[in-house]
Amino acid sequence: MAANSLNSSNSIKGFTLIELVVGMVVLSIALVMLSSMLFPQADRAADTLHRVRSAELAHSILNEIWGKRYDQNTNANGGVPACGAAARADLGLPAGLDCTDAANLGPDTGEVRNTFNDVDDYHGLSETSNMLNSSDTYLSQYINYQLSVAVTYPNADRNSKLVTIDVTTPRGEVITYNAIRSNY
Template sequence: MPNKLGFRRPVRLNGFTLIELVIGMMVIGIGIVMLTSMLFPQADRAAATLQRVRSAELAHSVMNEIWGKRYDQNTNANGGSPACNAATGLSCSATSVLGPDGESRDTFNDVDDYHGLSESSSMLDSSQTYAQAYPGFNVSVNVSYLDTTTQAEKLITVDVTTPSNEVITYQALRSNY
């Protein structure tokens, strides 16, 4: 459209130039790379952290239960009796074989009864197994004497395997006092 002087005004088209489109795609590409390399892996780390927390819950519940039991079948449940070991001359009930002394899971009464406990074992006073309560997790309990000659300390090892196959080991030492 001509103005008063007769010059034509250039017509301005709305849109993007090729250079603007290329720069825009580069900015979007850099943003996507940053998201995939920094932000998205955080979700995997968060899941691993959650699995470790659940692993600690499982191991802690098993350890607390074991810790509340007496040292040995022949040790007085209320304490006060001499410790059973080779030094005192009192024999422990399971010097060569650790594990349940014929009790059912709900009546475990000493530390070594838990030797061999696994995810297929039922939980205390429950019909539910550890595998049902903690799906995807495996648990294994091993009880051994720290020194087989004195038998004054038992090493309790709880291995928990997370769903991502990470094995986390928890240990406690129970003395015969």
């Protein structure tokens, strides 16, 4: 009886060399799959976040622009006569003043960020410009993002202005947002 208990206590259970090798191979395959499939997903998630922040920045500027009058020479409430409008003698309406010349698009003399009052005042806005009613710049709130706003006339009759907002993400992707503002 003593011999039996001695044999059972001396048998040590463990892994064989083949089991260890197979385990390491399975673990290696799992690590390769993780590094090739899962880890790049983190980079794509960051790109998505940058695109969302880019859209947030452009949308905030567009909302602000949409609240402004079309041109310096247009009635602040819109309406009659819009700049560049022809006289309508049949309705008793005078001709509108000329719209701002393409070479003069941008802030008017003496205008600062908080006093922009028409669409083309935003021409030249960048990440170093102050945010509305703030001493903060866009760069301080959108770190490593670049911003460029351009306002142009897309056609010769000056009845619309093309607002182009280029936002460059920290990864260097340039995302362009365009909107047309009509003269009414």
